[in-house]
Amino acid sequence: MTVRHFPFPHKAVRGRRLHVVPEPKPRPEPMHAAERRMRDAGGPDDRACYSCDCGFIFVAPVSTSVDCPHCGSAQAW
Numbered sequence: 001m002t003v004r005h006f007p008f009p010h011k012a013v014r015g016r017r018l019h020v021v022p023e024p025k026p027r028p029e030p031m032h033a034a035e036r037r038m039r040d041a042g043g044p045d046d047r048a049c050y051s052c053d054c055g056f057i058f059v060a061p062v063s064t065s066v067d068c069p070h071c072g073s074a075q076a077w
């Protein structure tokens with residue numbers, strides 16, 4: 001039996017490297033025209049007009065705890 005020793009270790013197959021292709025980025029969700037207009041305008045208006053029992057009418061951010069700036073009573077929401 002003849003055993004041959006190669007002078008060099010077996011070379012890896014060159015020129016056939018696995019090329020890892022990054023996955024394509026997901027496309028952005030198509031934005032509806034109304035949504036785009038809303039975003040361009042700075043987002044939805046989360047303020048509401050409150051009319052207090054004291055007769056004072058004011059605009060305040062929508063919240064579960066809005067007090068009348070005139071008499072201080074809590075407003076229903």
Ligand SMILES: [Zn+2]
Nearest residue numbers: 052054068071
């Ligand atoms: Zn009030």
